[in-house]
Amino acid sequence: MTVTEDAATLAPAKEVGQPRRRKEDARLITGRTTWTDNMVLNGMLHLAVVRSPVAHARITGVDVSAAQQAPNVVAVLTGRDLAAEQGSIPCAWPVTADMVNPGHPSIAVDQVNHVGEAVAIVVGRTKAAATDAVELVDIDYELLPPVLDMETAVQDGADLVHDELESNTSYHFVFDAGEAGTGVDTEQAFADAEVVVSRRLVQQRLIPAFMEPRSVVVQPQGDNFTMWSATQIPHVLRVMLAMVTGVPEHKLRIIAPDVGGGFGGKLQVNPEEVLALLVARRLGKPVKWTETRSESLMAAHHGRGQVQFIDIASDRQGNVKGLRVRLLADMGAYLRLITPGVPALGAFMFPGIYKFPAYRFECDGVFTNKVPTDAYRGAGRPEATFAIERIMDELAVELDMDPLELRRKNWIGAEEFPFTTVAGLEYDSGDYEQATQKALDLLGYDELRAEQKRRRESNDPVQLGIGFSTFTEMCGLAPSRVLGSLSYGAGGWESASIRMLPTGKVEVVTGSTPHGQGHETAWSQLVADQLGVPFEDVEVLHGDTAVSPRGMDTYGSRSLVVGGTAVVKAAEKVVAKARKVAAHLLEASEDDLEFADGKFSVRGTPGAAVGIQEIALAVFAAHNYPEDVEPSIDAEATFDPVNFSFPHGTHLCAMEVDTDTGMVKIRKYACVDDVGTVVNPLIVEGQIHGGLAQGIAQALYEEAVYDADGNLTTGSFVDYLVPSAADLPHFDTANTVHVAPGNPIGAKGVGEAGCIASTPAVVNAALDAVRHLGVSDILMPLTPERVWRAIHEGGDGGARAAAGTNAYGGAQTESTAGVSTPQSSLGGDR
Amino acid sequence: MIPAPFAYARPTTVDEALQAIADGGEDVKILAGGQSLIPVMRLRLAAPETVVDLTRVTELRGVREEGDTLVIGAMTTHHDVITDPLIAQHAPLIAEATETVADRQVRRRGTFGGALAHADPAGDLPAVALALDAEFVIAGPNGRRTVGAADFFVDYLTTALEDGELLVEIRVPKLSGTWGVRYEKFNRVAQAWSIVAVAAAVRRENGHIAEARIGLTNMGPTPLRARATEAALAGADATPEAIAAAARSAGEGTSPSSDLNGQADYRAHLVQVLTRRAVSAAAGL
């Protein structure tokens, strides 16, 4: 009928915004891919690590003779053997100038400082041979008192984790808005306040619990080494390993093949990676190490671990006047890659979405005889969000105000963006009211409040509560200059390149190494739109320092925002280069060319057009191209953001609490997130769901528990409870979209949102259900026992008994790989 | 992890199995579904010299009737127990409890006999067997013997099975009369063991509770009967008040442990709540 309508229907649909199924999933899910542990190399040897069964001790004797003589054992190496070459696991984030870093040996030499620390390595011809010989290594320990509790560890005269240090405090980090010029004097604000509410909140230790255990393969070739590792950060790892081991950077190639999750847990330079490289160098043979799940839970870094002292000041009408935060942050026994930086990153998020005139933050990094902590999904921001969203509820109770009303009164209005907070961050865009309204509708808020009232009045044994979390986070890590000002050891840029192949297919090389997020799909969608080529014609390459030489990898909800932008910028350069060739081929002026749907056409000359995929072939042949350009339309780009991006959202949880047993059950969960432009709604929803699962798990299920001797008693998935789909409710999710002004895609980052926002919503909901019974706090995770105790005995539910459950005979007391201790040897007929 | 090396035998009959056990040396382990044994071996908490795998001993599988008794082969999988029509008809409490065990994958492999022989205090089936007065048929070098449930569960992970013996079948008296049953399991995530659970079978006669049998899971090193509650319920009115009053004594004589999931006093409280709920449901309230 009409020409215009036809043109509209013929134009290819935009890829960005399509719920494309992830092209990488088939191989990831079936496992028919190069997981590191699938690698088999000729003559490959296998490593097994002998680990400390005690939390704190001097090593007084090591006898490896029996292990050395075991069948198919090639070598047994101890800390002494490797002491001269092992260097120290690097810490890239000295948060203060006088931060104390005792150094972190990959393998203990004289002293062990946590259960699970490596003390010897067995190298075997088979994995079984190496594992069998672990039990034959005989180590004598002279026990030292374990330092486990942070509040005790910072007392004068406390036992020391590192006795060469003066105290257990690594650093004292302060951010004071008054001093920084971003706020008024905090002490004055508190002195003048009509109302002050103070709480001590606890962020328990968590274990990242990625699905694929850590695994590393090293192949020496002449003076070169190739390492395959299940890592989030092949690029960072290469630089760091070169600095630690002295293998020159250009002689070291790191490959992160397909990687099965990380959640920050693989954002690390692992002791075992260093050790695998050292052993391969020493023996001149390829080696492999793959951890068991027990080793993973015990020796891979943990997350969170904070005691939070938080004070909030306001007037009687609920206008907040000041916020004061003092943290004890558990470093564990050593500082790993960004151990000290995690709580410091959180420093800027405690004010949340609220307009505080005054703010002061202080944090002590504290050593304990536990495995080090480091990044875990959200890294610093979930801890901060939890504290502020919990204290806002406490203030509402104190003022006898509706918690939502209090939030509304203090949050940044939609018209106030960009808004500079008291922590000095410039929030980019958003509308908290809109997201909140939408979430209330999704939840069916009014009906649930009515039901809550009915249950209260009838004294129903099952009470109902509703919890809020109106959150924001800083994402898109990170502007390099800002990182520099925070003393971080690297930048936050990202790199990408685009290779136009002769047949018109496109290779996109990204420096943001994925480990399950779906980069291949999302990047293909971006490039398909930018270049006007079919989605299927794009392949995304990543994770190999020889293929993708520059990159900063994946963490901090940065990939799309920073890495995706680098891809878009590279595509723009490809188009610009292709334009010159197109002008030449079409014998037209560049200015007269129009680029749309993958074709350059000459304005006003119908039919005169050339496709970008044809141009790729033309420059490959290079028979006919303009004289002043190179015969290539490939391009690369590096993008360094000028600001963070600030996703936000409102999460609402309705919770049933069985007052007879303490069992809590999520009745309904609704959330509305603003993550800016949505490139792929399916991926965004998947990230939200996964994040919610982890955030809810912190509130209800997960906790790394150590007993009085420093044994990890949640040493298997029997006791470290990770929920499955069967344990989680249906999620009602939606989005509002306020594009991020800081990048051309308009994306803000979604990887951590669900995890950051959900935890306080869940805890606030449980408390709302039982507050009328006199409960004002319950420690996480909210085990039925704790909830029951809080209701019936008062207090916060108290400490849990540390013993693991008896399923598998208390398997969790088995604290070394393969060696059962007297405590774990079983009676009975097992 | 990888288990320590072991010798392996895969007999096809009970007699061959007994021979393989006798020949297997000092430390022989019987492998049924492997859902408890293999993890324990992989964690190297057990390192048997020989493993005798019963999966090919077909005579140990299946459910049959012998007059007033239901006979369940030791190697009958949890899945087969759940779907068996005879069990559904004559011992629905077993099916209901088995449905709460682990997940689908584990239930396809794990066996009724293996779960009972393992005698994990947090396992769901021992308390059910105890409540139903099941009998255990044990084969050994000197023939067969039968042990009642009360004598079968000896201690933490310890049963009346002696070295050289194997569990052949479990004989469960059919419930006659009008019985209601309920397995009330309390755990934190779907695939987990019981923190505490209560198995109840209740016979009603004209508005009264004529008889109640109550088995307790994870209230001590072995499964236990809530004898005081049973006695209080015999002849009691089938009312919420009477049941609640009787349930208050459910913890009598128990010795629950303290662990990550709960301290002993919490378990002692839970068992009362769960007994009330289980008996109420079984009594049709």
Ligand SMILES: Cc1cc2nc3c(=O)[nH]c(=O)nc-3n(C[C@H](O)[C@H](O)[C@H](O)COP(=O)(O)OP(=O)(O)OC[C@H]3O[C@@H](n4cnc5c(N)ncnc54)[C@H](O)[C@@H]3O)c2cc1C
């Ligand atoms: C993830 C997971 C979750 C689980 N959750 C639950 C749960 O919620 N509730 C629950 O009750 N159980 C649970 N289990 C345990 C499960 O029920 C096991 O199947 C059961 O405990 C053991 O049965 P099996 O056939 O696998 O025995 P195996 O593991 O093969 O054997 C167990 C023990 O019994 C001995 N044995 C087995 N058969 C015989 C025989 N015929 N004669 C003599 N000795 C024998 C073995 O030598 C061994 O010591 C779970 C298991 C897993 C892996």
